[in-house]
Amino acid sequence: MKRIEQVLTDAVIRAGRELWQTDLAESQIQLQKTRKDFTGDLTIVVFPFVRFAKSSPEKAGEVLGEYLVKQLDEIRDYNVIKGFLNLVIDESYWQAMLAVIAKDPDYGISQADDEAPLVMVEYSSPNTNKPLHLGHIRNNLLGYSISRVLEASGKKVMKVNLVNDRGIHICKSMVAWLKYGNGETPESSGKKGDKLVGDYYVRFDTEYKKQVKGMEAAGKPRKEAEGKAPIMLEAREMLLKWEADDPEVRALWEKMNGWVYEGFQKTYDRMGVSFDRMYYESETYKMGRDIVLKGLKDGILEQEEDGSVWADLEDRKLDRKLLLRSDGTSVYMTQDVGTAQQRFAEFPIEEHIYVVGNEQNYHFQVLSVVLDKLGYTWADKLYHLSYGMVELPEGKMKSREGTVVDADDLMDEMISTAKSMSDELGKLSEYNEEEKQNIYRQIGLGALKYFILKVDPKKNMLFDPKESIDFNGNTGPFIQYTYARIRSVLRNVSDAEVVFPQISLNEKEIDVIRLIHEFPEVVKTAADEHNPSVIANFMYDVAKEFNQFYHDHSILNADDADTRTFRISMSKLIGDMIEKGMGLLGIEVPERM
RNA sequence: GGUUCCGUAGCUCAGCUGGAUAGAGCAACAGCCUUCUAAGCUGUAGGUCCCAGGUUCGAAUCCUGGCGGAAUCACCA
Numbered sequence: 001m002k003r004i005e006q007v008l009t010d011a012v013i014r015a016g017r018e019l020w021q022t023d024l025a026e027s028q029i030q031l032q033k034t035r036k037d038f039t040g041d042l043t044i045v046v047f048p049f050v051r052f053a054k055s056s057p058e059k060a061g062e063v064l065g066e067y068l069v070k071q072l073d074e075i076r077d078y079n080v081i082k083g084f085l086n087l088v089i090d091e092s093y094w095q096a097m098l099a100v101i102a103k104d105p106d107y108g109i110s111q112a113d114d115e116a117p118l119v120m121v122e123y124s125s126p127n128t129n130k131p132l133h134l135g136h137i138r139n140n141l142l143g144y145s146i147s148r149v150l151e152a153s154g155k156k157v158m159k160v161n162l163v164n165d166r167g168i169h170i171c172k173s174m175v176a177w178l179k180y181g182n183g184e185t186p187e188s189s190g191k192k193g194d195k196l197v198g199d200y201y202v203r204f205d206t207e208y209k210k211q212v213k214g215m216e217a218a219g220k221p222r223k224e225a226e227g228k229a230p231i232m233l234e235a236r237e238m239l240l241k242w243e244a245d246d247p248e249v250r251a252l253w254e255k256m257n258g259w260v261y262e263g264f265q266k267t268y269d270r271m272g273v274s275f276d277r278m279y280y281e282s283e284t285y286k287m288g289r290d291i292v293l294k295g296l297k298d299g300i301l302e303q304e305e306d307g308s309v310w311a312d313l314e315d316r317k318l319d320r321k322l323l324l325r326s327d328g329t330s331v332y333m334t335q336d337v338g339t340a341q342q343r344f345a346e347f348p349i350e351e352h353i354y355v356v357g358n359e360q361n362y363h364f365q366v367l368s369v370v371l372d373k374l375g376y377t378w379a380d381k382l383y384h385l386s387y388g389m390v391e392l393p394e395g396k397m398k399s400r401e402g403t404v405v406d407a408d409d410l411m412d413e414m415i416s417t418a419k420s421m422s423d424e425l426g427k428l429s430e431y432n433e434e435e436k437q438n439i440y441r442q443i444g445l446g447a448l449k450y451f452i453l454k455v456d457p458k459k460n461m462l463f464d465p466k467e468s469i470d471f472n473g474n475t476g477p478f479i480q481y482t483y484a485r486i487r488s489v490l491r492n493v494s495d496a497e498v499v500f501p502q503i504s505l506n507e508k509e510i511d512v513i514r515l516i517h518e519f520p521e522v523v524k525t526a527a528d529e530h531n532p533s534v535i536a537n538f539m540y541d542v543a544k545e546f547n548q549f550y551h552d553h554s555i556l557n558a559d560d561a562d563t564r565t566f567r568i569s570m571s572k573l574i575g576d577m578i579e580k581g582m583g584l585l586g587i588e589v590p591e592r593m
Numbered sequence: 594g595g596u597u598c599c600g601u602a603g604c605u606c607a608g609c610u611g612g613a614u615a616g617a618g619c620a621a622c623a624g625c626c627u628u629c630u631a632a633g634c635u636g637u638a639g640g641u642c643c644c645a646g647g648u649u650c651g652a653a654u655c656c657u658g659g660c661g662g663a664a665u666c667a668c669c670a
Contacts, residue, residue, distance in 0.1 A: 427632095455605090460664090481630080547633060
């Protein structure tokens with residue numbers, strides 16, 4: 001069935017020819033939703049037509065409105081206010097559309113077929129020396145959600161995680177554990193693996209500072225103290241041994257990373273995110289070197305006297321960028337060049353999305369340019385999904401000041417808040433303990449996820465730990481609650497067949513139906529813009545609108561049987577849509593709450 | 594200093610591919626539960642859309658210049 005927007009656009013183009021002898025381009029036809037305080041469903045902006053119509057906007061609107069009402073069964077009425085032509089859509093269109101939607105369980109969602117293009121989404125990409133925190137939560141939720149959204153727009157999606165499992169930071173945890181750990185393990189201490197390793201990272205830092213201070217007190221200049229503190233020398237030595245494949249160091253490294261992965265996995269599982277493939281920097285950090293050397297040979301890159309290799313990007317309004325150190329080793333950029341090349345060679349990737357914070361905007365800008373210079377035609381297929389920081393009222397999170405909001409703790413807190421609110425309301429008495437726990441979890445995480453995802457990714461956002469995340473108003477639980485209400489109504493009807501009898505629709509019903517109609521467009525916009533917040537804000541509108549309808553009109557006690565059937569079907573559709581939409585955000589919806 | 598991003602109600606955020614009188618939630622105040630779940634609904638109050646120019650029939654939206662904030666500009670990752 002053709003969407004009304006398309007029908008109208010086509011008709012206006014015909015009108016342009018017949019009324020004004022003008023060929024209108026689709027882009028000249030501005031269709032928008034009619035504002036609430038005016039009569040109508042869709043509005044055409046007439047101003048662009050006045051020069052063809054050679055009449056006032058009002059006159060042109062009248063002429064066009066009359067034409068459309070006469071030509072299209074879908075348009076019942078029109079009114080013109082200033083240069084705006086407001087069109088009232090005939091109920092027959094809504095009825096027919098609902099009938100089509102009712103038969104399509106995938107409404108709004110496009111399934112990928114074999115031909116569908118592949119999108120690779122890299123996200124999370126944690127370091128293995130510290131537990132996950134609030135910043136990672138935003139990354140993980142965005143990465144997971146955008147993957148779901150892209151799938152829903154008909155793409156094949158591969159979610160990947162590139163774990164930073166090597167480097168001096170890991171060695172610091174290892175040194176501290178050897179020195180002060182007394183063989184402590186997650187089992188012996190009861191600590192989550194990532195937390196345990198993180199604790200030793202902190203311990204290293206404390207010892208290091210102590211040593212630097214001591215050396216400064218003994219008269220050493222600060223720089224020297226920082227560079228020569230014994231514990232730091234140990235960490236550097238450990239890194240060298242690691243690179244030399246020292247078996248003892250490697251064994252310890254594997255053991256401690258193993259603890260971290262176990263801990264991370266628990267956090268990922270709880271958060272509800274997953275990956276199709278893991279990459280590890282220990283396996284990729286040398287990649288890209290050959291590519292760079294070839295670029296050098298081809299005269300695209302240049303070499304300094306000390307042997308270091310550089311890309312000169314000044315013609316692209318960027319700096320010179322180092323690609324190989326003077327000792328011939330790779331840097332971060334080199335590795336990303338290498339991994340990208342490997343991935344594009346291995347998979348038919350149409351787009352590669354990197355979900356990484358905006359502090360790396362420059363890095364990804366350079367990455368694309370370097371790849372382009374090196375002649376890779378897919379260089380423009382990289383997309384940096386750059387997101388802003390999560391700030392606390394006092395500014396950035398700082399581990400030194402203990403203001404880091406731990407991911408596990410935050411989830412715990414959200415769930416326990418959900419529990420106390422639920423228990424107070426006491427609506428879950430029919431459920432056993434396990435079922436209750438599951439609902440607390442759904443609500444607590446729903447609140448957290450929605451809170452994060454409703455904000456435009458590129459903006460910095462504020463999180464105030466003192467004012468816990470809301471459960472009322474524009475929140476996840478509000479939307480979940482709307483769903484639970486719908487399910488509650490539907491539990492009262494046994495014959496769940498979704499049909500739409502011909503009834504005369506009231507205003508609230510039309511408001512709700514319009515949103516049902518909009519859903520596929522919203523999913524498409526979110527996918528095109530790589531922006532889950534589009535879905536989040538839409539789901540809120542849907543819940544808000546449905547709640548108004550629910551408040552004003554009884555579903556089960558409607559005036560007549562047809563109206564009752566219609567409203568039950570409409571509620572079912574809205575419930576399904578909420579479930580799908582929230583699913584795209586990675587948020588579950590409870591049957592009761 | 595260069596580059597990028599942000600600046601909308603007391604607070605948190607929508608709206609930004611130019612369109613009508615700029616919208617929600619929270620907080621405040623006033624109402625609505627013998628009727629499908631009140632985590633809901635209704636109302637009141639709250640605005641120099643950072644400032645100044647420009648483009649346009651029309652600017653929160655586009656352009657230029659300021660101001661304020663953030664990020665970044667390593668032989669770190």
